[in-house]
Amino acid sequence: MHELPVTESILEISLRHATAAGAKQITDVYLVIGQLASIVDDSVQFYWDIVSKDTPAEGAKLHFRRIPTELLCLDCNIRYKPAPMEMGCPTCDGVHVKVIAGEEFYLESIQVED
Amino acid sequence: MSARLPVVEKILGANERLAAINRARLDAAGVYSLNFMASPGAGKTSLIEHTVKRLAGQLNIAVIDGDIATSIDADRAAAAGATAVQINTGGECHLDAAMLQDALLQMDLSNIHLLIVENVGNLVCPASFPLGTHHSVLIASTPEGDDKPYKYPGMYRGVDALIINKIDLLPYISFEMDYFRQGVELLNPGLVTLSLSCRTGEGLDAWLDWVKARVSAARNPSPES
Numbered sequence: 001m002h003e004l005p006v007t008e009s010i011l012e013i014s015l016r017h018a019t020a021a022g023a024k025q026i027t028d029v030y031l032v033i034g035q036l037a038s039i040v041d042d043s044v045q046f047y048w049d050i051v052s053k054d055t056p057a058e059g060a061k062l063h064f065r066r067i068p069t070e071l072l073c074l075d076c077n078i079r080y081k082p083a084p085m086e087m088g089c090p091t092c093d094g095v096h097v098k099v100i101a102g103e104e105f106y107l108e109s110i111q112v113e114d
Numbered sequence: 115m116s117a118r119l120p121v122v123e124k125i126l127g128a129n130e131r132l133a134a135i136n137r138a139r140l141d142a143a144g145v146y147s148l149n150f151m152a153s154p155g156a157g158k159t160s161l162i163e164h165t166v167k168r169l170a171g172q173l174n175i176a177v178i179d180g181d182i183a184t185s186i187d188a189d190r191a192a193a194a195g196a197t198a199v200q201i202n203t204g205g206e207c208h209l210d211a212a213m214l215q216d217a218l219l220q221m222d223l224s225n226i227h228l229l230i231v232e233n234v235g236n237l238v239c240p241a242s243f244p245l246g247t248h249h250s251v252l253i254a255s256t257p258e259g260d261d262k263p264y265k266y267p268g269m270y271r272g273v274d275a276l277i278i279n280k281i282d283l284l285p286y287i288s289f290e291m292d293y294f295r296q297g298v299e300l301l302n303p304g305l306v307t308l309s310l311s312c313r314t315g316e317g318l319d320a321w322l323d324w325v326k327a328r329v330s331a332a333r334n335p336s337p338e339s
Contacts, residue, residue: 002207002239006125013123021119031125038238038268087267087300095300099271107121114115 006039007047013107014057023112026057030111034067034104060110069102129243132211136218136246143223145176146332147231148325149245151269152253153262154235157279159187160312161253161321162230166194168322173227173329178217180209180234187232196230197221208239211246228329237266248332249274256280256289263297270298275306277321282311 010029018026033039041064052058071087072079075094082088088095124130140147150158159179166175177191177198188200199217201209214231223229231247233240252273254262257280263270270276276298284291298305308324310317 002242005206005210009125009128012128013121013125017119017121017123021117023117023119027116036268038242087264087297095296096303097300105126106124109118109120109122111116111118114117 003040003043004047004051007044007051010044010048010062010107011051011055011057014060014110015055017110018056018112021112023114024056025113026060026110027113028061028063028111029057030063030065030108032065032067032104032106032108034102035069036099036102037105039105065108067101067104070100071097072100073097126242129211132215133244133246136211136214137248139218140223140229140246140248143226144333145223145226145229146329147229147247147249148328149231149233149240149247149250150253151233151237151240151250151273152235152255153237153258156235156253156255156258157277157312158232158235158253159190161277161279162187162191162196162232163194164312164315164318165230165322165325166191166196168318169228169325170195172326174225176221176223176226176229177232178214178221178229179232180213182206182234191232197226203234207234207236208243209233209245210243214245214247227333228325237262237269241269241272249328251275251277253277253279254294256283257287260288260290260294261297263294263301267301270301273302273305275308275324276302278307278309280311280313281309281316282314 014026014029045062048062068081070081073089073094074096076092078091080090152158162177175196177196179187180201181187182203182205185200188198192198199220201213201217250273308321310321
């Protein structure tokens with residue numbers, strides 16, 4: 001669990017962009033997080049309410065867009081979304097895979113008011 | 115007036131930038147570095163002790179130990195003959211690049227050939243925070259169970275070498291090596307994997323050879339390597 005440093009980083013990035021745009025208040029923060037990133041949404045929101053207090057981001061709502069894991073089988077070239085605890089190809093049982101999606105971990109945009 | 119500002123910035127980008135600074139500092143000092151990650155009790159500190167003792171006279175080794183509290187691990191590394199610095203994270207479950215930066219400032223890196231950073235015992239969080247070390251080594255141990263690659267894919271996917279420690283216990287526990295290795299192969303095809311026992315010493319020579327070869331390659335880069 002490392003939601004606190006993650007949340008502090010989200011706040012730092014949000015405030016930096018809002019300040020640069022001359023905005024007074026951040027109302028919404030839009031995050032894109034892959035399924036493979038081990039982050040718990042509720043924990044981030046919990047820490048957010050604490051770390052954003054008395055900043056222009058206080059009260060802002062966090063929006064999480066989760067990206068499901070998607071793998072490419074390098075043996076039969078099929079793209080698939082694996083079941084939990086499964087990674088191998090459901091079509092050919094191949095074990096050579098490449099991650100196509102699910103590792104995303106970025107702040108996409110913020111909604112601000114001046 | 116309300117407006118939507120595009121940001122598109124990696125949430126842990128600041129850590130990655132500091133990691134790059136750490137790498138540059140290590141490169142400038144001619145130090146090859148490893149990040150040891152494992153669950154608590156897998157044998158990180160034991161492997162460090164054996165590595166430091168067995169390579170004494172061949173390599174000057176420094177150790178940075180990350181723990182939530184105490185300096186037990188740094189004391190063990192120092193007793194084995196290493197230059198050691200302890201980082202107490204005060205509750206954080208992993209080391210990050212800023213902590214390593216602080217620790218590097220406390221060390222005289224001249225004459226050091228190899229730096230081993232012992233991360234906090236944890237199979238989840240350390241994988242998300244690169245430190246700037248040259249390679250990451252995961253130390254698995256057989257009593258943890260053969261399902262760990264499947265349960266901690268983020269950790270197994272991100273490492274450059276895997277140690278399977280405590281192989282002397284294999285006759286006494288249920289650990290299906292084939293099942294374990296299949297999970298590893300799925301997540302990290304072709305991963306360098308070395309089996310050993312810190313207790314009996316079996317397999318340690320192959321590990322020490324790997325370390326020496328990596329240090330040598332880092333200090334004397336050739337066009338072929």
